[in-house]
Amino acid sequence: MDIKFVKRDVLKEKPDQKNLGFGKYMTDYMFEIDWIRGEGWVNPRIVPxxxxxxxxxxxxxxxxQETFEGLKAYRTKDGTIQLFRPEMNARRMQRSNxxxxxxxxxxxxxVEAIKALVNVEKDWVPSxxxxxxxxxxxxxANESALGVHMANEFKFVIMCCPVGAYYPEGINPIKILVExxxxxxxxxxxxxTKCGGNYAASILGQVKAEKMGCTQVLWLDGVERKYVEEVGTMNIMFKIDGEIYTAPIDGTVLPGVTRDSMLQILKEWGYKIHEEHVAIDDIMKAGHEGRLEEVFGTGTAAVISPVGELVYKDDSVTINDFKIGELTQKLYDELTGIQWGKLEDRFGWTQTI
Amino acid sequence: MDIKFVKRDVLKEKPDQKNLGFGKYMTDYMFEIDWIRGEGWVNPRIVPxxxxxxxxxxxxxxxxQETFEGLKAYRTKDGTIQLFRPEMNARRMQRSNxxxxxxxxxxxxxVEAIKALVNVEKDWVPSxxxxxxxxxxxxxANESALGVHMANEFKFVIMCCPVGAYYPEGINPIKILVExxxxxxxxxxxxxTKCGGNYAASILGQVKAEKMGCTQVLWLDGVERKYVEEVGTMNIMFKIDGEIYTAPIDGTVLPGVTRDSMLQILKEWGYKIHEEHVAIDDIMKAGHEGRLEEVFGTGTAAVISPVGELVYKDDSVTINDFKIGELTQKLYDELTGIQWGKLEDRFGWTQTI
Known part of the structure; x- marks a missing residue:
């Protein structure tokens, strides 16, 4: 791909790395490419x-008509920059589209477009x-047309922003409302899919959860309102009697890259994994019987979010005394260790830029 | 509301009224107003x-995070311009939002914003x-922010385009795929709701229907895949044994303004109306037994779309020999008669500009 580069006159000042937050500071450049029916992808460029x-x-x-992806570039101790499984995002976006x-x-x-942009913006990758x-x-779809149809013009953009640790004070358990x-x-x-409509539809649940003193929503299946699916914008896993349960990827749940990575690590560690439909009633029962050992959400932004309490109708269960579980912490350390290059990448997940 | 007006230097040339199509020609002006959290709606304006x-x-x-509405301004024989039940669109957008x-x-x-814009654009209302x-x-939501949240900035825009008869050769029956x-x-x-996500998600069904030689999709409910809901972007009604059946407005079906108007007219005419969940199997059975007398979609764009054939799995039924039904035609004449001011508006549905 022959990427045109349009330089900007003045670069922005880099923000304080200790107060990055999430999505507050966009970098100097973005990658753009257009799609026109009959021509395909045209005019790849990196522009201010x-x-x-x-x-x-x-x-x-x-x-x-819109889909998106989310991934990160990590700076390792020796200063190199690496991506984590970007080909997974490429494939998921294909399925979404x-x-x-x-x-x-x-x-x-x-992947080439991402690498080209991160290469231009390498000073923006924080340490x-x-x-x-x-x-x-x-x-x-940026075609101008009011009829509902498969659009004839699209724009693909990649933008970047330096982000802090998702939980600046370290990972702490959250309270979740079962919707x-x-x-x-x-x-x-x-x-x-990662289509915009899924996220627009989810905001009301999030608002409702917050009103009830919860941080996130746990979604149930839309047919029987019985089986656990996702939490907020993350996948979710349950450790019951020493075994791992999570919803299968069969149409309603986002195939998370972090989810897939965690499952591979857990398999390697010898855990028995059940990718199956688990009823919320069974989860609550396990909680009351003391068999629900750990619960955690997985996603690119937060990596792992331990769940300390589940609220479902008039019932609630506390998990591991609202403290981060041993396995949750171990998974976090393992995955972030690989991502920031502190641990050996035995799975071949990282790509150096 | 104090609407600022920004005049354009040169007005566009008006298109040939015999070849308007749908959404091909946008008018000279648009209405815009912004919403900012803490301030509310600010800066109403009509601009080029x-x-x-x-x-x-x-x-x-x-x-x-986006919703829309659709309605029309009609030019009557004496040259006045009227809107059809715009307050219904206002209320539906509130429920969507x-x-x-x-x-x-x-x-x-x-309604005031719509009237102000149409008043400026009155020469664009075709005759x-x-x-x-x-x-x-x-x-x-036009706030710049990558976190999933209730946005803090929105833009509301009204745009207009002169449109031709939806079916230039007159209303003809269509063939529909039951998805x-x-x-x-x-x-x-x-x-x-009329949120964008519903429409993005529907395009694949439309593409599939077209591949099978059908014009539109008939959607079934998402839980049992058994009950009829909507067709394409319209509501749908069935006349069986002289009585009218249509899906109820209880969460999954768009509360159509044309649907509501048709039902009021049908009630006035003495038809028995069933707003209830009807199984596709019962529809197909009625078709095979010769009791499915008429089927039609209702919506603002086409007003009424007679359905000549339903294709469901390996089965299909032809309705009224693929000819427009008597009631369908009568409803079309009645509603368009009121909309274009040819018939007395006994329901108080129209508003003159």
Whole structure:
């Protein structure tokens, strides 16, 4: 790919690495490429980060033809920069785009574009403990047309922002509301994709959870309102009687890269893993019987979020005395160890830039 | 509301009224108003229609916080212009926005904004038989922020385009695929709203239907895959043994303004109406037994779309010999008669501008 580079006159000042937050500071540049029906992907370029012009009748603003991805670049102790399994994001975006009738970059081009942008922005990859450069690829239909249809023009953009540790004070258990009214996804829908519509639909559940003193929502299946699926924007795992339970990837749950990585590590460590539909009633029962040893969410942003309490209707269970579990901590240390290059990458997950 | 007006130097040339199509020609102006948390709705203005600047990290491009509406302005024989039940669109957008955690204009302001814009654009309201001015209000989150949250900044825009008769050669029956795999909506989701995500998720079904030689999709419920819900972007009604059946408004089906108007007319005409869940198996059975007299979709764009054939799995039924039904035609004539001011508006549905 021949990427055009448009230099900006003045670079931004880099923010304090101790107060990065999430998504507060966009870097100097972004990658852009356009798709036009009949021509394919055209005009790859790295240009100064800034506003794009959009027609008010652009398809994305009315019919939400849009998908995105999220991954990070990590600075290792020796100063090199590495990506974590970017090919997984490329493939997931392809699956998202198929469902949404949108064009995809091939895997190689997707990864090449990310590497090219991170290479330009390498001074933006922070070095403080727990920090990283968050990378956000997004593709949306920018054709101007009010009829509902498979759009004929798309724009793919990659933007970056340095981010701090998701939980600056270290990973602490959170309290979660099991949502029994609102639904995130159903088979035959878009639950397995990272399309905008899934996230728009989820905000009300999040607001409701916060009103009830909870940090996140645990979604149940949309058909029987019985089986656990995801928590907020993360996958979720349960350790019961020493074994791991998590929802299978069969249409409604996002196939998380962190989820997949955790499962591989857990398998290596000899854990028995059940990728199956688990009823919330069984989880609560295990909790009351003292067999629900650990619960944690997994995702790129937070890596791992221990769950200290589950609230379901009039019932609630506390997990591991609201303290981070031993396995949860061990998984966090293992995965972040590989990501920041402190531990040997025996799975071949990292790619140096 | 004190609406600022920014005049454009040169007005566009008006298109040929005989070849308007749908959404091909945007008018000269658009209405815009912004919402900022803590301030509310600010800066109402009518400005030249044209591109808006958007940050690549705008919430709408990633998380699809967006809803829209659709209605029309009609030119009557004496040259006056009238709207059809715009307060219904105002109220529906409020319900959409509540589900999506978005701010709404109050009903009065919503209608006032539409009237102000149509008044400026009155020369754009076409007079040819079957033509009208399509009006598209849309609201979306334009805050720049990558965290999933209830956004703090929104933009509400109204745009217009003159449109031709939806079916230029007159209303003709269409062939419809009953979709048994993909799902449009489920209880607890966003099916009753006009949010972008619903439409993005529906495109694949439409593509699949077209591949099978059908014009539209008939969606079944997401839980049992058994009950009829909507067709494409319209509501659907069945006349069986002289009585009318249509899905109830209970969470998954869009509360159509045309649907509501048709039901009021049908009630006045003495038809027995069943707003209830009807199984596709019963519809197909009625078809094979010759009791399925008429089937039609209802919506603002096409007003009424007669269905000539239903294809479901390996089965299919033809309705009324693939000819438009007597009641379907009568309903079309009645409703369009009121909309274009040819018939007395005994329901008080129209508002003159």
């Amino acid at each position: 980060y800034g506003p794009i012009e959009m027609d008010p009748a652009a398809v994305v603003l009315h019919y939400a 198929e469902r949404l009738c949108m064009p995809s970059l091939d895997e190689e081009t997707f 403080e403990e727990g920090t990283s450069l968050y990378i956000r690829p997004v593709v949306f 029994d009214e609102l639904v995130r996804a159903v088979k035959g829908g878009t639950g397995f | 229609y044209g591109p808006i600047e958007m940050d690549p990290a705008a919430v709408v491009l990633h998380y699809a 509540e589900r999506l955690c978005m701010p709404s204009l109050d009903e009065e302001t919503f 040819e038989e079957g033509t009208s001015l399509y009006i598209r209000p849309v609201v979306f 048994d795999e993909l799902v449009r909506a489920v209880k607890g989701g966003t099916g009753f």
